[in-house]
Amino acid sequence: MRRTICIGVLGVLICIGYDERVKASQAGGPDIGVGDTVDVGETGIFFYEQRVTGLKILKYDSSSFSFGWDKLDDAIGYEIWRQDKATNSYNLIDETDKNEYGLKNLSQGTVMSFLIRAYTKNESEERIYSNYSELITLGTRPDDIAGLKVVSTDASAITLEWDKVSDDVSYIVYRIAEGSTEEVKAGTTNDVMFIDNGINPATGYTYKVYAFSYDAAIKSENAAEIITASAPKSVIIKQCKGGEGRVRIRWSPAIAGNGYIVYMKSSEGYYTEAVRINDMMVSEYIVSGLTPFVSYSFMVVPYKIYDGKEYYAMQSNEMSASPIGEVRTSKIAAVFKSNKKFKKSASYKKYKQFSKYILMNKNVIVPGISMTNVDGFASSKMVLQAVCIAGDYMLITAYDSKGEEKSVVYVINRHTGSYITTLVLPDSYHVGGIAFDGANVWLSAGRAVSYFLYADIVAAAASGADAVSINYRGNYPVCVQASFISCYKDMLWVGEHKEKSKANMYGYMINDKAVLPTLVQVYKMKIPSRTQDVEFITKKKVVISRSNQTSTAASRYYISRMEYHKLDWSKQGAGIVKIKKNMGKITMPPMLEGIIYHGGSLYVSFESASIASCPHKIDRICAVKLKKLKWE
Numbered sequence: 077m078r079r080t081i082c083i084g085v086l087g088v089l090i091c092i093g094y095d096e097r098v099k100a101s102q103a104g105g106p107d108i109g110v111g112d113t114v115d116v117g118e119t120g121i122f123f124y125e126q127r128v129t130g131l132k133i134l135k136y137d138s139s140s141f142s143f144g145w146d147k148l149d150d151a152i153g154y155e156i157w158r159q160d161k162a163t164n165s166y167n168l169i170d171e172t173d174k175n176e177y178g179l180k181n182l183s184q185g186t187v188m189s190f191l192i193r194a195y196t197k198n199e200s201e202e203r204i205y206s207n208y209s210e211l212i213t214l215g216t217r218p219d220d221i222a223g224l225k226v227v228s229t230d231a232s233a234i235t236l237e238w239d240k241v242s243d244d245v246s247y248i249v250y251r252i253a254e255g256s257t258e259e260v261k262a263g264t265t266n267d268v269m270f271i272d273n274g275i276n277p278a279t280g281y282t283y284k285v286y287a288f289s290y291d292a293a294i295k296s297e298n299a300a301e302i303i304t305a306s307a308p309k310s311v312i313i314k315q316c317k318g319g320e321g322r323v324r325i326r327w328s329p330a331i332a333g334n335g336y337i338v339y340m341k342s343s344e345g346y347y348t349e350a351v352r353i354n355d356m357m358v359s360e361y362i363v364s365g366l367t368p369f370v371s372y373s374f375m376v377v378p379y380k381i382y383d384g385k386e387y388y389a390m391q392s393n394e395m396s397a398s399p400i401g402e403v404r405t406s407k408i409a410a411v412f413k414s415n416k417k418f419k420k421s422a423s424y425k426k427y428k429q430f431s432k433y434i435l436m437n438k439n440v441i442v443p444g445i446s447m448t449n450v451d452g453f454a455s456s457k458m459v460l461q462a463v464c465i466a467g468d469y470m471l472i473t474a475y476d477s478k479g480e481e482k483s484v485v486y487v488i489n490r491h492t493g494s495y496i497t498t499l500v501l502p503d504s505y506h507v508g509g510i511a512f513d514g515a516n517v518w519l520s521a522g523r524a525v526s527y528f529l530y531a532d533i534v535a536a537a538a539s540g541a542d543a544v545s546i547n548y549r550g551n552y553p554v555c556v557q558a559s560f561i562s563c564y565k566d567m568l569w570v571g572e573h574k575e576k577s578k579a580n581m582y583g584y585m586i587n588d589k590a591v592l593p594t595l596v597q598v599y600k601m602k603i604p605s606r607t608q609d610v611e612f613i614t615k616k617k618v619v620i621s622r623s624n625q626t627s628t629a630a631s632r633y634y635i636s637r638m639e640y641h642k643l644d645w646s647k648q649g650a651g652i653v654k655i656k657k658n659m660g661k662i663t664m665p666p667m668l669e670g671i672i673y674h675g676g677s678l679y680v681s682f683e684s685a686s687i688a689s690c691p692h693k694i695d696r697i698c699a700v701k702l703k704k705l706k707w708e
Contacts, residue, residue, distance in 0.1 A: 142178025185218035185242030215289025254280035462670035509561030660707020
């Protein structure tokens with residue numbers, strides 16, 4: 077009768093079939109022939125305590141392999157058991173009296189797993205078996221991979237595919253990023269497809285793929301290689317705005333890539349390439365020559381060029397806009413159409429300490445509050461800031477409260493008060509300060525000051541254009557957030573605005589202003605909270621503009637007044653200037669901004685005309701004789 081013995085090995089049952097006439101005895105065990113199949117379990121066979129250890133791969137090539145193990149002193153032979161993957165069982169395939177074993181004439185990429193069991197004999201010549209060894213898995217060297225290709229690539233993943241080498245092998249994928257020589261393990265797979273999610277957008281990669289037979293050391297001799305790249309991340313169009321016969325598109329910049337393609341929808345409804353921008357730092361484009369009041373649609377696609385091939389991001393959102401007709405900066409007053417109406421206003425009547433000294437014939441209507449031409453695009457949200465006089469011109473700064481347009485400088489004929497042109501600045505700072513040193517116009521620009529030449533104003537005025545773009549001639553970092561600036565005797569003063577505490581103002585000597593100006597910090601001065609401007613009347617006297625919020629109802633920190641102060645220069649050797657004495661103050665209408673002193677008069681600006689919530693608006697630069705003011 078045929079019997080079965082089951083022995084547990086590594087979670088697999090090895091079942092040993094034998095004839096009943098062969099008894100299992102304490103001295104040995106069943107007489108098992110080569111070719112028998114086993115599952116595993118408890119048996120009546122007695123084992124001696126040792127087991128085969130130290131299994132290791134000895135050698136391999138594309139058609140053979142061998143492995144070995146440590147000898148057991150008492151063993152006279154070893155059984156070789158091979159795993160049957162289909163049934164998850166083990167077959168006894170051979171015996172050997174050596175401590176190594178090998179197979180030949182195998183196919184490339186063949187993987188097999190083995191168990192080794194040692195045996196000896198007792199005095200009755202019956203076998204006594206050891207327990208089974210740990211599992212060893214090895215294989216023949218696989219062939220090189222063929223057919224490697226890129227299935228897809230985007231900003232977050234690259235998918236590769238190749239031809240199968242054999243049923244047994246696995247695959248290991250390495251990547252080398254552009255600019256590097258380091259091979260980074262991207263992963264392993266048993267499939268012929270691999271998705272690499274560990275990439276960066278808009279980056280070139282070289283991939284190397286090997287086949288290996290269970291052990292990564294038993295791999296194909298040569299890697300399959302392919303060069304590709306990830307696509308850039310897509311962008312979002314944030315603004316699509318119509319201007320004078322033009323449309324401007326602005327988008328969120330991509331992190332990396334080579335540039336952007338702007339697509340415009342044709343009248344037939346198809347998108348065509350409008351422009352290719354080879355600069356990732358650019359995030360806007362203006363399409364000109366368009367028909368007013370016709371809707372145009374746009375999309376933006378970043379691209380990457382690597383190894384002569386282009387890789388495209390996903391398309392952006394689609395946005396549309398219609399060009400408008402002629403855009404011109406408004407010249408008429410935005411609030412009070414005449415001085416007569418201004419004098420009847422609550423703004424004038426409530427603040428008599430100031431308004432009764434206003435020189436109506438010297439007032440300057442602030443242009444652009446209703447509409448400003450910013451290079452062919454209209455802004456109705458410009459907020460007036462600072463004022464200065466430069467030669468024959470009065471200059472007034474403003475910024476777009478919506479953040480759509482660049483900041484501007486309105487150029488006024490200071491003799492007639494008439495508007496000449498608008499200078500469009502290259503950035504969108506609040507430009508709370510402007511000053512003229514006799515050759516250069518200085519502007520506040522964050523924690524820096526920038527300048528352009530007086531000659532730039534003259535050229536813009538002579539052009540006859542309603543708006544002229546200008547570039548800065550230089551930028552210089554300063555010690556504070558430049559909320560306002562003032563110039564006196566070749567000294568540029570740069571101050572900060574703080575709502576709840578005293579702030580700092582620094583004095584910078586302007587060197588070589590007629591050639592290439594440079595700034596050297598010389599002085600430091602403490603100034604009151606909520607300071608908007610400091611205007612030097614003389615070296616020892618200044619008028620300070622202090623303003624914050626629109627009314628006491630809007631904020632407990634509301635203030636709007638001018639203060640007349642004397643300065644203490646006793647510590648100028650140490651670089652310290654102090655405000656010595658308050659000679660008086662004048663309560664002003666809300667939202668007082670910049671002050672300029674020229675020809676015995678103070679010219680004062682307000683931003684209130686652009687602020688809907690401000691209860692008392694003023695839409696002009698107001699002039700007053702300094703000597704006639706009554707300081708309280």
